[in-house]
Every structure is written in C-alpha cells, then in structure tokens.
Amino acid sequence: MTSRPPPRIATWLLQRCLQGRHAASLIGDLLELYQQGRSRGWYWRQVLTAIVADIVDAARASGRSLIVAVAAGWVAIVLWRELNAVFIAYTGDIFWSLRRSGVHRPEGLLIAWGLGALLRSVCYVASGWLVARVNARHPALAVSIFAASVLLIPVPWQQIRMVEPYAIDAMWPVHYGMALVGIFAGAWLASRRRQRYSMITGS
Amino acid sequence: MKRQHLSQTELMVMLAILRLGREAYGIPIADEINKRTGRELTMGVVYSTLGRLEEDALVRSETGEATAARGGRAKTYFELTAKGLKQVRETQRSLQSLWNGIPQLRSDPA
Numbered sequence: 001m002t003s004r005p006p007p008r009i010a011t012w013l014l015q016r017c018l019q020g021r022h023a024a025s026l027i028g029d030l031l032e033l034y035q036q037g038r039s040r041g042w043y044w045r046q047v048l049t050a051i052v053a054d055i056v057d058a059a060r061a062s063g064r065s066l067i068v069a070v071a072a073g074w075v076a077i078v079l080w081r082e083l084n085a086v087f088i089a090y091t092g093d094i095f096w097s098l099r100r101s102g103v104h105r106p107e108g109l110l111i112a113w114g115l116g117a118l119l120r121s122v123c124y125v126a127s128g129w130l131v132a133r134v135n136a137r138h139p140a141l142a143v144s145i146f147a148a149s150v151l152l153i154p155v156p157w158q159q160i161r162m163v164e165p166y167a168i169d170a171m172w173p174v175h176y177g178m179a180l181v182g183i184f185a186g187a188w189l190a191s192r193r194r195q196r197y198s199m200i201t202g203s
Numbered sequence: 204m205k206r207q208h209l210s211q212t213e214l215m216v217m218l219a220i221l222r223l224g225r226e227a228y229g230i231p232i233a234d235e236i237n238k239r240t241g242r243e244l245t246m247g248v249v250y251s252t253l254g255r256l257e258e259d260a261l262v263r264s265e266t267g268e269a270t271a272a273r274g275g276r277a278k279t280y281f282e283l284t285a286k287g288l289k290q291v292r293e294t295q296r297s298l299q300s301l302w303n304g305i306p307q308l309r310s311d312p313a
Contacts, residue, residue: 003271021257022229022264026250028276029229033246035272050247057251061258 006034010047017051019058019138026050058138069135069142070149073127073183077155080123087119117178124150124182125189132190143187150179209294213261215240216252217291220262220281228267228278229253253281261287 014027030050034043059066091112098108128143135142154175209217219235220227233249236242256262267278283291302308 020250020254022250022254022279024276025229025279026246028269028273028278029246031274031276032270032272033230046245046247049245050250053245053247053251057254 003035006031006043007040007047010044014047014050018054019140020054023054055141058141062135062138062141065135065137066142066145069131070146072134073131073146074149076127076130077123077150080119080126081155084116084119084123087116091116117174120175121178121182124179125186128183128186129190130186131183132187139187139191143183147180147183150183151176155179209290212244212248212252213256214291214294215242215244216249217256217261217283217287220283221288221291225280225282227281232281256287257281260284261290 011027011031014023014030018026020026030043030046033046062069094115095108095112098111099105103111128146131142131146132139215236216232219232219239222235222239223231229246229249232253233244233246236244236249253262253264257264261284262281263284264279264281267280269275269277
C-alpha cells in the first residue's frame with residue numbers, strides 16, 4: 001500500500017481540537033480509511049463532523065458547570081465594571097495631577113484612558129481565568145462560549161473620551177480585541193497553573 | 204443515573220458491536236451499520252456514541268494494535284457489558300411489544 005499524506009491542516013485541527021477519550025483511535029481510523037483511498041473532501045468532512053461531535057459531547061458532559069462557569073465570568077465582569085466606575089470618578093484628579101506636573105492635555109487624557117484600558121484588560125484576564133478554573137474539565141469550550149457571549153453582549157464600560165489626535169472613530173475593534181486577548185490570556189494562565197499543579201502532584 | 208432509553212444510533216452501534224464480536228472497532232462498526240441499514244455514520248458520530256455508551260458503562264473498551272497506516276495509533280476494540288446487553292434486550296422487548304398487533308405492519312404475503 002502506498003502511503004499518501006492526509007490534508008495537513010485537517011490533521012492538525014483534529015489533533016488540536018479533539019479531547020474525547022478515544023481521540024487517538026478516531027484519528028487512527030480516519031488515517032487508515034484515507035490510506036485505503038478516500039478523498040481529501042471525505043477526510044475534511046470527517047474531521048469537521050468529528051470536531052463538532054466532540055464539542056457537543058463536551059457541552060453535554062459539562063452540563064451545569066458550563067453555565068456556572070460562564071455566569072461566574074459575567075459576575076466578575078459586572079463587579080469589575082463597578083470598580084471601573086470608581087476609577088472613572090477619580091480620573092479627573094489623576095488628569096489634573098498630570099497637568100500640574102507639566103503633561104499636555106492630549107497626553108494626559110491618553111494616560112488616563114490607558115489606565116482605564118489596563119483596568120478593563122485585567123478584568124478580562126481575571127474573568128477568562130475564572131471561567132477556565134470553574135469549568136476545569138472542558139476549559140476551552142467554556143472560555144470560547146464565554147468569549148462569544150462577551151462579543152454578543154457588549155459591556156457598557158464607562159470610559160474617558162479621547163480627543164484628537166488619539167481619538168479613533170470606531171473604538172469597537174479595540175474593545176473587542178482587548179476582550180478576546182484578555183479572556184484567552186486568562187484561560188492560558190489557568191491552564192499553566194493546572195499543568196504546574198499536575199506536575200507537582202503527578203496527577 | 205439509570206439510563207431511560209437508547210437512541211436509535213446508540214442501539215445500532217450496540218447491535219453492530221454484538222454482530223462483530225472481537226473485531227468491533229470504529230471502522231467495522233461504521234461499515235456494519237452502513238451495510239445493514241444504508242445509514243452512513245461519520246466516524247466522529249460513531250466515536251461520540253461509543254464514548255457516551257462507555258460513560259454509562261454499557262460498553263467497555265480495550266486498546267489494540269497500532270499500525271503504520273494508522274500513523275502509529277492503536278485501535279480501540281469495544282464490547283458490550285452485561286448492563287449493555289440487558290439494556291439492548293429491554294429495548295428489543297419494548298419495541299417488539301409496540302410492533303406486535305399492528306395490522307398495517309403485518310408482512311404482506313403478496
């Protein structure tokens with residue numbers, strides 16, 4: 001039998017995305033059938049349905065903990081939003097302190113806006129971390145659903161109004177980018193902590 | 204938690220495992236279902252169903268041999284547990300009792 005390489009991206013996706021108990025056997029079966037002469041289209045179809053089936057299984061297995069994890073992430077965001085409101089209340093003081101120390105108005109606003117953005121980023125990191133920790137069994141699924149919910153329900157953050165030359169007409173790509181990067185960074189931190197813990201305990 | 208019923212796909216997978224005996228791994232299971240029912244299940248659906256059944260202790264698995272054609276990955280063979288066999292029998296009984304006595308479904312001698 002001549003060995004022909006299967007579609008590389010499809011196989012990479014399979015190896016990255018499948019988490020089920022028999023993932024290796026499933027990949028082996030698909031490779032075996034592909035070597036028997038199945039088409040690339042067939043292989044791709046099998047890969048995509050396997051990934052969807054795996055996600056559905058993970059959601060079913062997570063059940064209540066998936067809902068709890070996403071809700072916990074949102075509670076973190078709402079609490080942080082209140083903290084952000086406190087920060088906004090003190091922004092004027094920060095701004096005038098900067099002005100008194102010789103910082104120009106646009107730069108002062110940029111620094112104040114940057115501090116607010118940093119606070120929001122920390123919030124997203126913390127919420128992503130929390131979601132991944134609460135649903136430790138299927139963190140990728142929980143974090144993806146949480147991130148999607150954050151994109152669908154934009155958080156009405158209070159923030160500093162930017163002035164020229166730093167004002168950007170459409171700030172939503174910045175907000176969405178910040179949310180996505182923050183949430184997935186938090187999940188990554190949670191996974192690193194888990195790996196370190198399993199190395200220590202051997203579990 | 205006790206399982207109330209088997210879905211059609213679960214029942215087909217379990218019957219295919221019973222028919223295949225010791226050769227029941229992903230590919231033959233999908234082939235057997237396709238050959239007997241004409242239904243083409245993707246491997247993802249077959250393994251997803253097997254995973255669910257194993258979680259409910261209706262089937263058990265055993266790791267088999269790895270081959271080069273499989274990229275060095277081992278096969279996983281499946282067999283029904285006693286609980287699984289009992290569940291299949293119960294399903295057969297309940298379906299049979301629904302089937303019996305329906306005049307429209309009596310086989311036509313012509």
